[in-house]
Amino acid sequence: MFPKSSVRQFSSSAASAYKVTVLGAAGGIGQPLSLLMKLNHKVTNLALYDLRLGKGVATDISHIPTNSTVEGYGPEDDGLAKALKDADVVLIPAGVPRKPGMTRDDLFNTNASIVRDLAKAAAVNAPKAALLIISNPVNSTVPIVSEVLKEKGVYNPKKLFGVTTLDVLRSSRFLSQVVGTDPTTETVTVVGGHSGVTIVPLLSQTKHKDLPKEKYDALVHRIQFGGDEVVQAKNGAGSATLSMAQAGARMAGSVLKGLAGETDITEPTYIDSPLFKSEGVDFFSSRVTLGPEGVKEVHPLGTISTAEEEMIKVAKETLIKNIKKGVDFVKANP
Template identity: 65%
Template sequence: MFAASRIQTRAFSASARQLTKVSVLGAAGGIGQPLSLLLKLNPRVSELALYDIRGAPGVGADLSHINTKSTVKGYEPTASGLADALKGSEIVLIPAGVPRKPGMTRDDLFNTNASIVRDLAKACAESCPEANILVISNPVNSTVPIVSEIFKKAGVYNPKRLFGVTTLDVVRASRFVSEIKGTDPKDENITVVGGHSGVTIVPLFSQSKHPELSKNEQLIHRVQFGGDEVVKAKDGAGSATLSMAMAGARMAESLLRAAQGEKGVIEPTFVDSPLYKDQGIDFFASKVELGPNGVEKIYPVGPVDEVEQKLLDACLVDLKKNIQKGKDFVAANPGK
């Protein structure tokens, strides 16, 4: 269901019934450029708006030469440029921020990326309050609550329209399992819940075709810390950008499909969720059914084994702190 090839088989070959404007904030960065390329190839996108603190007009000019129907424009790094990039957008993807380097955790990025996301969220709340907001900027566990707090302050918060992109965790899980089992990744439907960093990432192998993998500590660790593997391999030159771009494009494509009337579109994503609110945890990633209004249905975690329950318990402890950190940041740093 969550096959990595979907972005190719559905997005690139589908005949779009309805076209729309999509905006990318941070479009000239390591994630932003390949993400924008994938969106340019998507026939459901009629207008692609690119914004960054530098380089967006150049990226836009480059992509505009690709022979697909959508128009592309890169906007100047000004308040008016940002507003124009956002006006009329149905989907806004936010990969803006600094990448991780060796030895850094996602939380190490917090102060820099938190300010960036806060300011971009304010622009979104003003220029496209009804858009679906897809947050890629790390740490997602904290940046999504930042966006929610900003939208609440502006009086335009709609919990059904805010998403933290955790798709990469599912993409990785299916790929890693296929390597072990010698299967096709598109046939591996691995549920991943929780958050989007370290121990908050909880793969539920007991719900897959290979329940025995729930006891494979090495595999669990690889899914939880797959980002570190890329950071180390790039030797200081960046973090997961290409795979993250694919995951972001897949999430955007799923929202477009659902908005255009397709039923039963389900993706894992970090949303305002009722699942653990009784424990003071307002956001949680699980399978979510998408529709024209964004979130249509949030699926429960479902049955887990003893190993996974321990993983969930550890996840919830960290996740609660991460979410609160985002809320506290906005309270202490409201910005201009």
């Protein structure tokens, strides 16, 4: 018999027991992301898959004393299907990183095939899971996943997320450096997409809406192209991995809170969005409230500045091309 207090504690933790799967768990993003998910107490079953070293990473992380089991899988013995089976949340950081001089779009040909194949496996083995896409270029890989899920008859737009959280983290950090504040007190909504000019930080909605133009322009540029700083600093050895892992873990944590029924959980994320569908922009990142079914509410952009209106116009033009690229890829390479 459990003491009464233990029964209560056991039942409450069991109520929010979730299986999380990381596809590409041995990569530069995958390893720290897997570590951070092991530290999330809502995760009771962590499944780590990679073409190689998935089991090694899982064994390593499994020694950390948090209340979750960890299993590692490779492509042998139907490992991908086993890793995905009954998953509540699937994180996909798989793919190749950027090198100096490369844009996220340059990664398209390699990563598009990887994401398509993982999406097919998820459609069959975890059709009800929330899918969080980290693999770049996110503006195009999320539409790829949606097309695959539609073909398989399991597409739920409320449960497909492009992870743009890194732009949010960078915005808080970079803004705080400009204005001399504590970065943990700065909240910036970032809308649009997740590359270059499609990244639109709504600085007019922060406490610092009157930045001098020179500082404002430099800040926006740094937020939009902050990833280049990391690519250059790593000198050909990779792109943003640690900060991206933190971004992925934060977004996954928010999705898990929503699934568990916690209220007022909001994050900007790139989704199948109604905001600009009439203009042909089928996917757009904006602030959403998360709930037990995934996306509970898509928030309007609210009052924005003239400069932000102009940036959003440019972002939409680019997004239409990025989205079409993803859709066309699946049509040509089913």
